[in-house]
Amino acid sequence: MAEASLPENDLFIVDVTVSDSAVRPKITVLADGEQGITIDQCASISRRVNAKIVEEYGEEMSYVLEVSSPGVDFPLSQPQQYKRNIGRSLKLKMQDGTEKTGKLEEVTETGINLTQEIKQKGKKATYEPVQIPFGEIVKANVVISFK
Template sequence: MATGLPSQTQVIELLDGEFARAGYEIEGVLIDGRVDPPRITVIADGDTALDLDTVAALSRSASSLLDAVNSIEGRYVLEVSSPGVDRPLTSEKHFRRARGRKVELALTDGTQLIGRVGETRDGTLSLVLRDDKARDWTTRTIPLGEIVKAVVQVEFSNPPKRELELATVDRSAEAEGCA
C-alpha cells in the first residue's frame, strides 16, 4: 500500500506545467487511498480532444514526475482521462471545446433546447437548432448567463451536413465581411 500520497493541490502543482505544454489543463484530481493500490486520477481537458496517444504520453510524463516525489512510498495506479461526456458545461471554455457537439440546454426562463454548439464568443453561444416550419437549420445566439444547465448528448449517427456547417461558421469572419 502506498503511503504519503500527495494532495490534489500537490499533484496539480507538479503536473500543471507538463500538461500545459501539451495543450491541456488539469480540470481535477481524484485521490483514492482506500483502494489497494491507491489510485490517482488526473482529469484533463483542452481545445483538442484527448486521444489515446496523448493520454499515453501524458500518463508517462505524469508517472515520471510523481515517481520522483520522495513522499510516495509503494505502488499506486495513475489514470489520466478526459472529463467525460456527462460533465455539465459550466464555463465559456467548456462550450468552446464542445463546438460541433449536440447539447441539451435549460435556460433561466424554463425553456429546454436541444441543438448543436456553434461559436462561443463574448459571453454568448451560437446554438444550431432545427426550424421545423422552414424545414431547415437556424442559429440562435444565447447569452451564457441565461444557461442554467448544459449537457452534451451522446450521438450514434452522423449529423446532417448543413447542421454541422452552421455550427462551424465563424461569426467574427461574417462580421468583418459585412463591415
C-alpha cells in the same frame, strides 16, 4: 500537478478526481486538447504526474493513476471543449432547472450562442438564436445522433 504536467500548450485539464480510499486512492485525470488528445500524450501526462507525486509524497505512497480523455458522454466543462463541438447539438441543464437543446453556433469569452430548438405540441419545431452565459449552464452534453 496535472496542469504542470501537460506536454503541449494546446492541451488542458478537464477534471481531476481522487477516490476516498485511504489504502490505495485512485487518481483520475481527464485531459483534452484543441485537436483532441492522443494515447502518447496521455502516457506522457501520466509519467509526469507520477514523477510529481513521487517527488512530493515519496515512493512509498500507494495509488492508482489513470489519465485519459473524457468520453463523449462526459459533460463539457471547459470553453475549449465547447469550441471543439461547434456545429453539434447540445443538451443543456440550466441554473433555473430548465433544459435547452440546440445547435452550438459560436463560443465567446463569456458563453455560447445556440440555435435553440423550440418544441410545441402538434406543431413542427422552430429554432431561435439564444446567447447563454457559461455561469447559467449547470451541465452541457453533446447530443449523439445516429442519423
